Amino acid sequence: MNNILTLRGKRFTQEPRKNGISGVKVPANSLIELSHLKAIHQSLLKVRTFWQEINLLDGVLLSAYYNKIIAKSNRISGYLSSTKEIPNDSIVGAKFNADKDKHIITHYVSRELLDNTIVLSENVIHLFNDTFPNGELTDKEFDDKQLFNSLPYEKYHLSKTAFRAILRDSVFIEKFDVEEVSQSEIKNAIVTFYDVNTNIRVLLEKVGIDISTANILDNTTVLLDEKYLNLVYTKIPYLVAMAVEDFSMLSPDDFKIAVEKIEIPIPSPTNEPVIGVIDTLFERDVYFSEWVEYHDMISDDIPKESRDYNHGTAVSSLIVDAPNLNRNLDDGCGRFQVRHFGVALQSGFNSFTIIKQIKEIVSQNTDIKVWNLSLGSNDEIRENFISAEAAVLDEIQFENDVIFIVAGTNSSTGRKKIGTPADSLNSIIVNSVDFENQAASYSRQGIVLSFFMKPDVAYYGGGNGKFINVCEPLGLGQVAGTSFAAPLIARKMAYLIHIMGLSREEAKALLIDSAIGWHRQKSFDNRTLIGNGIVPINIKDILSTSDDEIKFIVFDVSEKYHSYNYDFPVPISNGKHPYVAKATMCYFPKCSRNQGVDYTNTELNLVFGRLSNKKGETIKAINNDAQHFDDAPGYIREDSARNIFRKWDNVKHISETFTPRKQAKTILNTDNPQWGMSVRTIERLRKRDGEGIRFGVVVTLKEINGVNRIDDFIKLAQLRGWLVNQLQVETQVEIYNKLSEEIVFE
Known part of the structure; x- marks a missing residue:
């Protein structure tokens, strides 16, 4: 059996995100329709009517109903937008529909912003109607720069950016509405309200609910008894994000x-x-x-x-x-x-x-x-x-x-x-x-x-x-x-x-x-x-692995968008890499309960494999993950990215299958025949929660011919500056005991 190795001493290189200029696009075969723009506009008017009679809050809550599980990059950017804030910053909740194939994302915005959005929506409809008399716009027409550069935006009190953003939003949005929780049979409940920038005690006092500090967990979550719970469901059901029974019976053993x-x-x-x-x-x-x-x-x-x-x-x-x-x-x-x-x-x-x-x-x-x-x-x-x-x-x-x-x-x-x-x-x-x-x-x-x-x-x-x-x-x-x-x-x-x-x-x-x-x-x-x-x-x-495997552990901290290390010296035999590989990564992200199903704030994407000399591809990923490569092949749907590549999951496992018929891998970059690891940090919110997040990765290389090459790997790693330690149980126990000894000073 081989010992597991830890590789230390060579920090991952940190790079900020390169903000390339990319125009607003819509998915292939998209069709933007005037009738749908009008339907969305009517849903906004309906939301405003709902809130006109309710003055409990300074702002309003409204939910965007999407037509699919939506990527962060495809959330609305035209509707509910202003020069001071972007729509993503106003999100206070997210959930899936009953079939779990569509997002419903709730925003808290000012009444003024809602009014401005309605005006903007109306102007977009007028310009669209006058520009496209057939009431339709294809994805190819949307990409026609000459067409959009020639439109009379000033006449309709619009900018080109706002017009295109609203049109793009309409490809993903079904409607806007107000979510209201239905009353349950719960008697005592831990209730979480949407974050509406108001002290929770002051807010509840406005509807006749007086609670003690002992019953407040934070500024959105409180403990309510049956009487107060009924008041909430009667008077402010639109403010309730979630409610669960407080008293719990232990699961039976x-x-x-x-x-x-x-x-x-x-x-x-x-x-x-x-x-x-x-x-x-x-x-x-x-x-x-x-x-x-x-x-x-x-x-x-x-x-x-x-x-x-x-x-x-x-x-x-x-x-x-x-x-x-x-x-x-x-x-x-x-x-x-x-x-x-x-x-x-x-x-x-x-x-x-x-x-x-x-x-x-x-x-x-x-x-x-x-x-x-x-x-x-x-x-x-x-x-x-x-x-x-x-x-x-x-x-x-x-x-x-x-x-x-x-x-x-x-x-x-x-x-x-x-x-x-x-x-x-x-x-x-x-x-x-x-x-x-x-x-x-x-x-x-x-x-x-x-x-x-x-x-x-x-x-x-x-x-x-x-x-x-x-x-x-x-x-x-x-x-x-x-x-x-x-x-x-x-x-x-x-x-x-x-x-x-x-x-x-x-x-x-x-x-x-x-x-x-x-x-x-x-x-x-x-x-x-x-x-x-x-x-x-x-x-x-x-803590050990078979003789035909090399298993090593690396640990580092994500400080910028891209953390990478291109210096893993996988042994070569007959000019090839005779291995299959797998890797498991864990990290502990900050989470936001008020974001509902979009719970984890940070995504760490793991790529591991041979260094490549192909343009736009530094590493040939063992799981063919090309989500973040410069020449990523086409549009990857959010549900596919989540299910296949475990996007937003805090445990990542990537692996090749091992079968007796596996062939040795060719060297892709003859100038630098190493393997590399890349970790990219994606933020769901704009709070930089991923800065300083630590990650640990366990990599296993299995020799397809059953040969033990761990000594070669250790020597090569040391030559490239790695501090290689073998995790030997007896040695670590001795070290632990030494460190735990009490030193008595005379």
Whole structure:
């Protein structure tokens, strides 16, 4: 077996975006029609009429209904535009239609801007009608510069830019309208309102709702009881972006009664890494209690039952001592210490309170890098927005160097969608498989926001009549559920970060890459249950690779639009590269819950492959991704870019297929026969959220003839200035122990 390598010492080159001048174009075979321009205009008039009777807000909310899933570059640029702002800056929400094939994007704009847009729309219609008497304009006519340069824009109080922008918008827009949420049966709800630049308490007081500061999460999200919720639905339904039940029942786990007292000898803890656990309560009278620092976050005024200690104690027992409790799942990671925060009872939990508690807990325990969260709601996630709990986890992970391992939640009544907070994108979501590597019968299904692949990975959580051994307050328990698969993954992540010295980005990429292998799950239904695959049991199987493979990890920071490194010296044999390749990248983007289905603010696009000498193509991508090349072949639809190249996803995996018939690759650039990696940063908003975002990439090169060329690669990499380190478990453990020694000064 070969060790995995880390390549350090050669930073990626950073380049700003080159803003080439490109004219406004419409897709091929587009037809701009006068009748459609008039229909859009009428929808704007209807929106204005709606808001004329409502003076609660300074501005107005209106939604643009698109005719497809729209790329950022094809969002409206003529309608709702002014010299002071662009329409993209006024977006406060985004969702898909019922069939999930069209965007509905909500804007908050001034009343003056709406009036100006209506005037602009009317002028465009007049000019179009006078210029194109047949009422139609083809894409070829739209590209006719001479035609558009000759039009009398001043007569219609228009500029050429505004006229063409409105015409182009009409190719993608169906209509404008006002979205109103329908009343639900929810009694107590976490309600998120559209951001309308008004203090949320002041806004709600205007309609007779007086809430305390304790019930406010941020300036758009509040906790409301049934009485106030009815007021909202009656008086201001157009302001509600989303609402979810607050009190959550825990997703059911399969527990068997504790059968015997556990008397496993266990030494005292020394310098082991600490994993944070946020769960139900912990019973101090267990054999491993010295390994757990417990904090009870439930008020003493609330009665606690014995069952409230089962789940949390069981989860912490796996993190501390899983290999002794389950010999068949000995991962080689040893024991871990736990800092356990009891925030929930078995009867259920108040989501709003826990959200606030998690923020406080993480901020006060900055030494903890890996957090286990095996609490999950029995309710299903929503289609068009991320839950408030998951959004807080994503925010915490963007702002802090931590990672959450979250259980994928369970179902006792057939397949259901996963429950919150398993819709957190930055977290690693873990589902269960039984010991025959089949998705457990209780596992629930992703995906999230109709696109993001969750869960991330699967692991052994019991099932099919077989169980995981845990320590409960009364002794040995046998359990099954994603709650008990998650802590076993948390152990591996903590080992990779603390013992092996990897960043969380590298550790997450390596873990997911180990689950994928060379044969990624092709069945969509199976992937919604086990994500990228099943993580190997032993940590050495994650930290090593077969003799015919070279696996290396690179880490860097995106500081500008284009980060690249063209200096990966893949060994050559007989004038060719005898390899197939794959790469997995992870990063932790800032996310915006108020953007709905367009949740991630930043896209990192990964390209890896041989250097090319073809004009406009620096790298021959192993997955043929040419989205950002100068000579990109034609228009790539947004839905295709998302589904094929995982655009906007924070986990990227690109791969070639490996078959015995694979042929060696020719050298494309004889002057520089290296391989290159390119990472391009795309912003959805104009806030530069991607500046300084860190990424980790795991690359695997498989020699098609089975030859071990790792020594050649190491020598070549060192000659080109790379600092190459082999991740050897024994060496890293020794380094960790040395670094953890206390130095006593005399």
